[in-house]
Amino acid sequence: xxxxDYHILMCKSFRLAGEAQGVCDKKGASDLVxxxxxxxTDRGLDATVSTTGCLNVxxxxxxxxxxxxxxxxxxxxxxxxxDTILDALEEGESADEYLISE
Ligand code: FES
Numbered sequence: 001x002x003x004x005d006y007h008i009l010m011c012k013s014f015r016l017a018g019e020a021q022g023v024c025d026k027k028g029a030s031d032l033v034x035x036x037x038x039x040x041t042d043r044g045l046d047a048t049v050s051t052t053g054c055l056n057v058x059x060x061x062x063x064x065x066x067x068x069x070x071x072x073x074x075x076x077x078x079x080x081x082x083d084t085i086l087d088a089l090e091e092g093e094s095a096d097e098y099l100i101s102e
Pocket of ligand 1: 013054055057061062076
């Protein structure tokens, strides 16, 4: 198989067992997943978008991670913020104002 250029993870707060309980899902991460996927398609980004269980940085949620860049973003609560992050990705940069990793 051909690997995608990017793998974008959106935390959906699932615990190892049971229902979603964390901050990311409560703050609307679920509503953004389809938007991220659609935006990647519209922009021609070769990306797979996946949802994840809790990434253990709940206080920074909603959390979105971009690999292989290993960029961890927090406070991803709106389509506008997703746009900012994807704009930076297209430029080969990071949206530093939303980074929670160094
Ligand atoms: S619920 Fe998203 S990091 Fe914990």
